[in-house]
Amino acid sequence: MKLTILTDNHAAPGLACEHGFAVLIETGGKRILFDTGQLGAFDANCRALGIDLSDIDIIVLSHGHYDHTGNLADVLRIANRTTLYLHPSALVERYSIRNDKPKPIDMPEAAKRAIDELPKERIVWVTEPTRLTDGVFLTGPVPRQTTFEDAGGPFFFDPDGKTPDPIEDDLSLWIEQPEGLTVLAGCCHSGIVNTLDYIENITGQKRIATLIGGMHLSAASPERLDRTIESLATRNISRLIPCHCTGQIAAERFREELPYPVEAGYAGMVVESGKG
Numbered sequence: 025m026k027l028t029i030l031t032d033n034h035a036a037p038g039l040a041c042e043h044g045f046a047v048l049i050e051t052g053g054k055r056i057l058f059d060t061g062q063l064g065a066f067d068a069n070c071r072a073l074g075i076d077l078s079d080i081d082i083i084v085l086s087h088g089h090y091d092h093t094g095n096l097a098d099v100l101r102i103a104n105r106t107t108l109y110l111h112p113s114a115l116v117e118r119y120s121i122r123n124d125k126p127k128p129i130d131m132p133e134a135a136k137r138a139i140d141e142l143p144k145e146r147i148v149w150v151t152e153p154t155r156l157t158d159g160v161f162l163t164g165p166v167p168r169q170t171t172f173e174d175a176g177g178p179f180f181f182d183p184d185g186k187t188p189d190p191i192e193d194d195l196s197l198w199i200e201q202p203e204g205l206t207v208l209a210g211c212c213h214s215g216i217v218n219t220l221d222y223i224e225n226i227t228g229q230k231r232i233a234t235l236i237g238g239m240h241l242s243a244a245s246p247e248r249l250d251r252t253i254e255s256l257a258t259r260n261i262s263r264l265i266p267c268h269c270t271g272q273i274a275a276e277r278f279r280e281e282l283p284y285p286v287e288a289g290y291a292g293m294v295v296e297s298g299k300g
C-alpha cells in the first residue's frame with residue numbers, strides 16, 4: 025500500500041502548496057484518488073511527481089468543500105473510466121460566515137456540471153459504510169456522538185446564516201492491513217474522535233498503523249483540543265500524520281503530548297506499508 029500526498033497546505037521543496045487536500049492511494053493494483061485539491065498546486069504536483077491521472081480507478085470526495093473538489097472536473101475529463109464516490113450532500117450550496125460576510129465554499133460549478141454529465145453507472149452515492157475495493161472502505165456519514173466535537177466552523181446552507189450546515193457528507197477512508205488500519209480523513213468535519221469510534225465499531229479493529237489527514241482543529245475550543253488529545257492518547261495508534269486543516273496549534277500539541285510519533289504531512293510525502 026502506497027499513499028502519496030498530492031496537495032496540502034505544506035509541500036516538500038520543489039512542490040506547490042495551497043489550502044487544499046488530495047491523496048493518491050495505490051493498493052492491490054488499484055489507484056484511488058482521495059479529493060482533488062483547490063487550485064493549481066494539484067496539477068503542478070501531479071506533473072512534478074509523474075502521476076498519471078488517466079488510469080485512476082476510483083475518485084473519492086471526502087466532502088463537497090471547494091478545497092477538496094477544485095480539480096474534479098479536470099480529473100474526470102482525464103480519468104475517463106473512473107468511478108466517483110461521494111455523498112449526495114457534497115453538491116449542496118453552502119457558506120462560511122465570518123464577520124457577517126458569507127463566503128461560498130461549495131464545489132466549483134464546473135465540478136457540479138462534470139458530475140451531472142457523468143453516466144449514472146459511474147457514480148456511487150455513499151450514504152453508509154461502503155467497500156471500495158479489497159481492504160479499502162469509506163465510512164459514509166459519521167454519527168456525531170461526542171459532546172465536545174462540532175463541524176469546526178461557522179458553516180451554513182444559506183448566506184444569511186439561518187440554517188447551520190453539519191457537513192453530513194463528510195466521510196473518511198480506511199484501509200485494512202495486517203499491521204492495523206490506515207485511516208485517512210479529508211477535513212474530518214465529523215470530528216476525529218467520532219470518526220475513529222465509528223470505524224472501530226464497524227471493524228472491531230483497535231490497532232491503527234497510520235492516522236493521516238485533515239482534522240480541522242484550527243478553530244477548536246481549548247476543551248475540544250484537550251479532550252481530543254486525551255482520546256487520541258489512549259488509542260493504539262503507531263503513527264499520526266496531521267495534514268491540511270488540522271491547524272498549527274493542534275499539530276504542535278499532538279507532537280508534544282501524544283505517546284507515539286507525530287509528523288506533519290506535506291505535498292510529496294509518501295506513506296508505504298505492507299505489500300500490494
Ligand SMILES: [Zn+2]
Nearest residue numbers: 091211238269
Ligand atoms: Zn479542507
Ligand SMILES: [Zn+2]
Nearest residue numbers: 087089211213
Ligand atoms: Zn471542509
